Amino acid sequence: xxxxxxxxxxxxxxxxxxxxxxxxxxxxxxxxxxxxxxxxxxxxxxxxxxxxxxxxxxxxxxxxxxxxxxxxxxxxxxxxxxxxxxxxxxxxxxxxxxxxxxxxxxxxxxxxxxxxxxxxxxxxxxxxxxxxxxxxxxxxxxxxxxxxxxxxxxxxxxxxxxxxxxxxxxxxxxxxxxxxxxxxxxxxxxxxxxxxxxxxxxxxxxxxxxxxxxxxxxxxxxxxxxxxxxxxxxxxxxxxxxxxxxxxxxx
Amino acid sequence: xxxxxxxxxxxxxxxxxxxxxxxxxxxxxxxxxxxxxxxxxxxxxxxxxxxxxxxxxxxxxxxxxxxxxxxxxxxxxxxxxxxxxxxxxxxxxxxxxxxxxxxxxxxxxxxxxxxxxxxxxxxxxxxxxxxxxxxxxxxxxxxxxxxxxxxxxxxxxxxxxxxxxxxxxxxxxxxxxxxxxxxxxxxxxxxxxxxxxxxxxxxxxxxxxxxxxxxxxxxxxxxxxxxxxxxxxxxxxxxxxxxxxxxxxxxxxxxxxxxxxxxxxxxxxxxxxxxxxxxxxxxxxxxxxxxxxxxxxxxxxxxxxxxxxxxxxxxxxxxxxxxxxxxxxxxxxxxxxxxxxxxxxxxxxxxxxxxxxxxxxxxxxxxxxxxxxxxxxxxxxxxx
Amino acid sequence: xxxxxxxxxxxxxxxxxxxxxxxxxxxxxxxxxxxxxxxxxxxxxxxxxxxxxxxxxxxxxxxxxxxxxxxxxxxxxxxxxxxxxxxxxxxxxxxxxxxxxxxxxxxxxxxxxxxxxxxxxxxxxxxxxxxxxxxxxxxxxxxxxxxxxxxxxxxxxxxxxxxxxxxxxxxxxxxxxxxxxxxxxxxxxxxxxxxxxxxxxxxxxxxxxxxxxxxxxxxxxxxxxxxxxxxxxxxxxxxxxxxxxxxxxxxxxxxxxxxxxxxxxxxxxxxxxxxxxxxxxxxxxxxxxxxxxxxxxxxxxxxxxxxx
Numbered sequence: 040x041x042x043x044x045x046x047x048x049x050x051x052x053x054x055x056x057x058x059x060x061x062x063x064x065x066x067x068x069x070x071x072x073x074x075x076x077x078x079x080x081x082x083x084x085x086x087x088x089x090x091x092x093x094x095x096x097x098x099x100x101x102x103x104x105x106x107x108x109x110x111x112x113x114x115x116x117x118x119x120x121x122x123x124x125x126x127x128x129x130x131x132x133x134x135x136x137x138x139x140x141x142x143x144x145x146x147x148x149x150x151x152x153x154x155x156x157x158x159x160x161x162x163x164x165x166x167x168x169x170x171x172x173x174x175x176x177x178x179x180x181x182x183x184x185x186x187x188x189x190x191x192x193x194x195x196x197x198x199x200x201x202x203x204x205x206x207x208x209x210x211x212x213x214x215x216x217x218x219x220x221x222x223x224x225x226x227x228x229x230x231x232x233x234x235x236x237x238x239x240x241x242x243x244x245x246x247x248x249x250x251x252x253x254x255x256x257x258x259x260x261x262x263x264x265x266x267x268x269x270x271x272x273x274x275x276x277x278x279x280x281x282x283x284x285x286x287x288x289x290x
Numbered sequence: 291x292x293x294x295x296x297x298x299x300x301x302x303x304x305x306x307x308x309x310x311x312x313x314x315x316x317x318x319x320x321x322x323x324x325x326x327x328x329x330x331x332x333x334x335x336x337x338x339x340x341x342x343x344x345x346x347x348x349x350x351x352x353x354x355x356x357x358x359x360x361x362x363x364x365x366x367x368x369x370x371x372x373x374x375x376x377x378x379x380x381x382x383x384x385x386x387x388x389x390x391x392x393x394x395x396x397x398x399x400x401x402x403x404x405x406x407x408x409x410x411x412x413x414x415x416x417x418x419x420x421x422x423x424x425x426x427x428x429x430x431x432x433x434x435x436x437x438x439x440x441x442x443x444x445x446x447x448x449x450x451x452x453x454x455x456x457x458x459x460x461x462x463x464x465x466x467x468x469x470x471x472x473x474x475x476x477x478x479x480x481x482x483x484x485x486x487x488x489x490x491x492x493x494x495x496x497x498x499x500x501x502x503x504x505x506x507x508x509x510x511x512x513x514x515x516x517x518x519x520x521x522x523x524x525x526x527x528x529x530x531x532x533x534x535x536x537x538x539x540x541x542x543x544x545x546x547x548x549x550x551x552x553x554x555x556x557x558x559x560x561x562x563x564x565x566x567x568x569x570x571x572x573x574x575x576x577x578x579x580x581x582x583x584x585x586x587x588x589x590x591x592x593x594x595x596x597x598x599x600x601x602x603x604x605x606x607x608x609x610x611x612x613x614x615x616x617x618x619x620x621x622x623x624x625x626x627x628x629x630x631x632x633x634x635x636x637x638x639x640x641x642x643x644x645x646x647x648x649x650x651x652x653x654x655x656x657x658x659x660x661x662x663x664x665x666x667x668x669x670x671x672x673x674x
Numbered sequence: 675x676x677x678x679x680x681x682x683x684x685x686x687x688x689x690x691x692x693x694x695x696x697x698x699x700x701x702x703x704x705x706x707x708x709x710x711x712x713x714x715x716x717x718x719x720x721x722x723x724x725x726x727x728x729x730x731x732x733x734x735x736x737x738x739x740x741x742x743x744x745x746x747x748x749x750x751x752x753x754x755x756x757x758x759x760x761x762x763x764x765x766x767x768x769x770x771x772x773x774x775x776x777x778x779x780x781x782x783x784x785x786x787x788x789x790x791x792x793x794x795x796x797x798x799x800x801x802x803x804x805x806x807x808x809x810x811x812x813x814x815x816x817x818x819x820x821x822x823x824x825x826x827x828x829x830x831x832x833x834x835x836x837x838x839x840x841x842x843x844x845x846x847x848x849x850x851x852x853x854x855x856x857x858x859x860x861x862x863x864x865x866x867x868x869x870x871x872x873x874x875x876x877x878x879x880x881x882x883x884x885x886x887x888x889x890x891x892x893x894x895x896x897x898x899x900x901x902x903x904x905x906x907x908x909x910x911x912x913x914x915x916x917x918x919x920x921x922x923x924x925x926x927x928x929x930x931x932x933x934x935x936x937x938x939x940x941x942x943x944x945x946x947x948x949x950x951x952x953x954x955x956x957x958x959x960x961x962x963x964x965x966x967x968x969x970x971x972x973x974x975x976x977x978x979x980x981x982x
Binding site for chain 2: 097099118119120123124128129131135136137138139140144147148149151153154155156159160161162204208
């Protein structure tokens with residue numbers, strides 16, 4: 040199995056990945072590969088193991104066996120913060136921001152500088168940081184709310200703030216877990232626009248149920264079912280795959 | 291627009307000035323030497339309370355073993371002073387002159403090896419800071435790297451306090467046992483017992499305290515301070531912003547330990563002895579209440595909380611010893627149930643708005659600062 | 675150091691020392707059972723647990739005095755009534771405390787710890803004001819005095835055997851309540867998923883209150899048993915609280931079997947070490963070992979594997 044080391048290497052190679060919780064295999068012998076600048080969408084019924092796959096890649100859950108290579112690094116052997124520093128960013132399903140801090144401080148904390156203890160102690164809020172934070176705040180429609188405590192934001196604004204926190208991190212691989220769930224129609228439109236902007240120039244791994252959204256952005260779709268790949272390919276291919284139809288409409 | 295002061299914003303600066311006037315001018319002018327020395331004793335606990343603001347208030351790590359670090363710092367200092375007080379001339383009536391009296395009483399004839407370096411003052415000062423920091427690092431690294439926090443951490447630190455107390459009491463030949471190290475006399479030949487020395491030591495202690503306050507302010511206003519707050523709230527998210535949560539917790543715990551140790555060393559100097567009754571579980575948890583009363587998120591509140599609780603303790607236990615434990619117990623419950631942000635919270639919620647109404651020109655406590663006080667008090671829940 | 679003893683003597687010493695460890699084990703188990711229910715099931719740190727135990731001890735002491743004065747004929751049986759009264763008294767106080775204090779703090783475990791510490795100070799001072807600062811001892815009925823001769827060298831005190839028997843009985847009862855009764859299932863349901871348990875019709879508030887009361891009641895019984903082997907003072911409870919928390923944590927907080935296993939290993943280690951060195955050093959080494967192991971294995975001896 041040297042697929043990951045062929046002339047044009049993949050950005051992310053997941054090989055024979057398995058995780059078992061007390062015997063229950065949430066992800067079972069899963070392999071897939073993501074190219075540079077590819078936008079991959081993972082779909083599948085509830086309990087298929089989609090979120091678990093993201094948890095495994097970002098180090099939140101430890102794999103039972105198998106490997107996850109990000110460029111030449113084996114992510115299964117790294118800690119969460121090291122994985123982030125290697126260039127993998129993750130957005131969680133529910134907005135995960137710091138309520139006690141202001142919008143500015145939320146973004147500043149995500150700025151990739153001064154991540155060690157002493158780096159954080161000596162970190163200065165210089166013009167570079169300030170400009171970058173303001174630039175990102177502009178993109179996520181929160182420019183006039185920089186001094187606001189983050190807990191006062193609306194649900195949609197919190198989602199945007201978290202996307203902004205990822206953006207300022209500038210990851211090479213961005214993982215998004217249901218980025219438009221729980222949003223109003225107008226927020227959804229704005230978010231889609233936002234996502235289309237931030238997925239430029241990087242690889243993206245998205246979990247999403249909104250098929251319209253998936254069709255719009257996906258280069259390639261992976262269908263998960265019971266921890267295994269049911270089907271993989273273009274949206275057109277997947278939609279017409281009898282196995283997929285069976286799982287989604289069969290019962 | 292978004293200013294980021296290195297040490298303090300305007301209202302904090304005023305607060306520090308007010309405290310400085312109180313400690314440097316008002317108290318020394320109003321109190322006799324005996325009472326001033328009492329304040330000096332209380333202020334040694336304020337160092338511990340200050341450390342707890344960083345570690346517990348900001349970091350969400352509740353240590354019930356701060357007495358350990360207070361004790362380590364205090365005992366390091368006391369060992370130096372005790373050796374100086376045990377010169378061969380002072381101890382010529384002993385069967386082995388030149389060693390501390392309690393060793394002589396316990397039939398020890400030679401100074402134990404770990405006592406020897408404490409002949410040197412510079413070694414002692416280094417030890418006061420490094421020994422507790424080292425222990426805190428070991429405990430912190432072991433626990434935080436394994437993502438143990440919250441109540442488990444509290445119980446473990448409490449057990450450490452119990453262990454150290456039993457050890458000190460049990461090994462009386464090396465430590466002075468339950469009585470501790472008493473009869474400390476001179477510092478480099480300078481007598482620390484007379485009134486004028488006590489006044490000098492008081493001012494020295496206040497200077498050190500302000501040093502620690504500035505360090506705490508610096509941490510609080512650095513990005514590290516904001517990361518601590520973020521961590522207390524959403525530990526996982528901080529990890530996924532690329533920070534090693536364990537390292538930041540270890541740092542906060544070590545800082546708290548160092549502050550406590552400086553307090554302990556000041557105690558040995560100002561009060562003139564050190565004993566295991568300041569090491570164990572009961573004093574450790576009492577030190578937590580000082581911070582809680584002052585407001586666990588307030589650096590200056592910790593100092594006022596310490597002074598207030600101790601004044602109450604002294605005056606109540608002088609007149610109604612029975613009432614004191616009821617009062618202290620009630621204080622624990624009241625602070626937790628009704629005033630989770632302590633005096634600082636009461637100040638921010640009730641008194642400051644009144645002041646602002648009286649003086650409309652004054653800057654109101656809006657912006658980022660309000661977030662610090664209004665923040666819901668979150669416990670550092672165990673990660674697993 | 676063994677030179678002066680024969681092999682037979684040494685054997686007896688180890689048996690006697692082991693027996694002393696068993697009594698310590700009983701005290702640990704009795705205290706830890708209540709704590710394991712409250713901490714393990716509810717996640718509440720009750721620092722006043724020792725004071726609930728001492729309440730049971732004082733109730734036992736009062737009952738014994740009452741019988742001595744008014745019902746001397748029935749004195750030999752007072753203990754059984756005392757145990758029930760101790761359970762009721764501590765349980766009732768527990769219920770009151772849950773209602774007035776604990777239920778406001780379920781989401782703030784560290785604050786619960788501070789508040790219950792405050793409660794323990796108040797209770798200690800209350801005991802001191804009511805019963806005096808001096809330790810009180812309970813008069814044992816005739817049949818509990820003396821010891822049983824197992825061999826020429828080995829004799830075991832009857833009160834110790836009685837306390838151990840009691841421990842076994844209470845442990846079995848707790849295991850039955852927690853794992854076999856309908857109520858125990860409700861408690862575990864609430865622990866695992868509070869919202870869901872509420873949704874299927876379990877009164878979660880009531881379950882919380884009774885669970886806390888049960889834990890405190892068992893502490894009362896522990897105090898009752900404690901009077902058989904030691905005297906009681908206002909601060910006696912505090913002496914055991916840290917040890918007991920270590921027992922519970924070391925065992926793996928949610929596991930009854932773990933609690934018993936850890937109480938056994940800690941008490942046996944300590945009493946065996948006491949033979950080789952001073953009591954304080956034995957305690958230091960035991961606690962150090964426990965803390966050391968907990969640092970390496972924070973989940974304790976018997977941890978539940980949970981999918982997070």
